[in-house]
Amino acid sequence: MSGPPLAWYLILSAVLFALGVAGFLFRKSIITIFMSIELMLNAVNLSFVAFSYQLKQVNGHVFAFFVMVVAAAEAAVGLAIIVTVFKNRETLNVDEVDSMKY
């Protein structure tokens, strides 16, 4: 097997995943939070493909494909909800979206 070893891809995937988590936790704009989730899912797909390549089979490709389908469906519904939130209150700052008491 030629090319960079599996570990490199997995490290890249882990770092990308952590970046997505960091974005999710620290950003305030709902849209950017959503983009961070896309980063996490891409990190997952990267590790699926890396494993698949290592194992010389395409099951991981199929799983990554399904993850993409789910990401697309989630994005469609999520962005529709974001539009509704915006229509009702004209802000997308998560700290202001808190009419419910704690």
Added chain:
Amino acid sequence: MSQYYSTNEAFALTPALTLALFGCWILVFDFLFANSKQKRYFALVVVAGLIFAGVGLYRQQAFLATSGDSSIIAFSGALTIDRFALYFNWVFELATLIVALVSYNYLEIEGEHHGEYYALLLFAQCGMFFLAAGTDLVTLFIGLELMALCFYVMVGFLRGDKRSNEAAIKYLLLGAFSSGFLVYGFSIMYGLAGSTRLTDVAAAIAARPAWDPLVFLAMTTTAVGLLFKISAAPFHMWAPDAYEGAPTTITAYLSVASKAASFAFLLRIFLGPLAPARDAWEPLLAAVAILTMTIGNLAAISQTNIKRLLAYSSISHAGYMLLGLIAGNDTGIQGIAVYVMVYAFMNLGAFLVVIALRRKNIIGDDVDDMAGLMYRSPGYAVLMLIFLLSLAGIPPTAGFLGKYYIFLSLIETHHYLLAVIATLYVAVAIYYYFRIVKTMFVGELTEKAPLATSFGLRVALGITGVLTLAVGVYPEPVLRLAQNSFLR
């Protein structure tokens, strides 16, 4: 190709196919009949769909009983209909039935009565079917997302209501976040096994040392995703907001069906592929269970909104159910099964009373809205008392049964400290449940508007009330069902 599409596959899929088909029919009918008066008949279509799906489940159960097989394996191992899956599907059937019965009146009061709601209920249950019966990582993942996607929309179904919008967006963001963790764990499992079938993953993990770092990584990330879904602390923060903002019918559905489905999923993963790594996850889950019970019970004390209070109480119930998995012996696993079933009808019942409190121009989700309920509608007050006694776990109600088997399993496996902590929190729970009881029975009657009642609501209250009492007094059938479903 014939070996992949046989009557076996069709037989195994019948309940899910029926549910999806009826969901599609509702969408078509909704498009054809725009008349808003007729929309309430969609509740009947849902009931019909549930009956047909129930027939499918019953035939599968009968097949398992007569053929002597322990399971129907379809799609070369991607789907396994065993007694475990069937048991959980009965819980889903019950939850969807109750929710469909009470929805039409509630949605008319809220002014958002649309046919899509009923279709989403059925599609959500279709997703739950695959969560309970899936034995492949991909099937489980897609089933989970199908269920979750339906819930994101249903939680935000009151589109003009800001609280509902917020609940939907918070639930969606945190749900997608947790799915990310879950599927990251799945990717590691796939890498370890080279296959996505649960049996292959289990074999691969069993072949590795107990404290293998990769297994640990897969276990923790998967656990984070799963614990989010069952709203266990410290991953519970979405639950109170989503529960409060969602339409109350969906809050009830979310707290019961979604939780039961997530538990089915959790048990499939932790008793399947992750069973060999038990030493690694047992202390972790024990810590999570203690934290969940602590946060759930202590935060519930100070709540003034009844939906939020029940949200925290449902968080604490997730903690109790986790204890059964930590004990891990047959009593514990059966205890979870009994608990899930019992929790389904007592929690649904409590939410039904909250649904009845929602009337035109009265939101009615504050604890104070229950003040003097005894003098206005004694029937509802007494039923609520039964449900709350059951939630607190006081005999002779069904709730006692659930807690009893969990505690018994803890003692059998010598987890005395956990048993003591759990018992202490039962005392705390009694305190905040009885605050509601006190408000109902000695509180000052403030407003006189009669409760919103409908035929469906009365039937649903009847079913849940009778079951809560009957199972508490005569638990034999439920116990036998639970025991059968978890013979390993």
Added chain:
Amino acid sequence: MMDALFFYLFATLVLGGAILTVTRRNAVHSAISLIVSLIGVAGLYLLQQAEFLFAVQIVLYVGGIMVLFLFVIMLVNLDQAAKQRRFNRQWWIALLCVTAVGVEIAYFVRKGASAFSMARPPVAAVANAGGNTEQIADVLFRQYLLPFEIASVLLLVAVVGSVVMAKKRI
């Protein structure tokens, strides 16, 4: 050698794009950076002979999802969202994640690919049966037929759900 070079190139795109995505204040800048990152991921797919996923990544993610994102960003007014404090929440989760990733990296660097020596199946599953897309079709419609069918319901729910949420009168 070439492969390693390309790996570094694409990895730089991926990480650079990701870092910009989570740090830019302007949502449009974030989205553009995310597109760069996604294209980098697509390049890595190509490097690992996942040609089908490469195409899907470009068509679905960059062409579909990201355009949707940009539409929504343009649709809703993000001016207030632009000037906000950041980096003040949930440090403990972040710390946990960083530790986990650090440990993971250390482990992989130390053990390398041998960490997965158990994983290799005795026989390569679908070797040399046509191109990557044919192989995927074969596996998808044999082993993963059921998830494929469930995905159809999932997409129906997504369509219905987004219409319910976003349409004024339903």
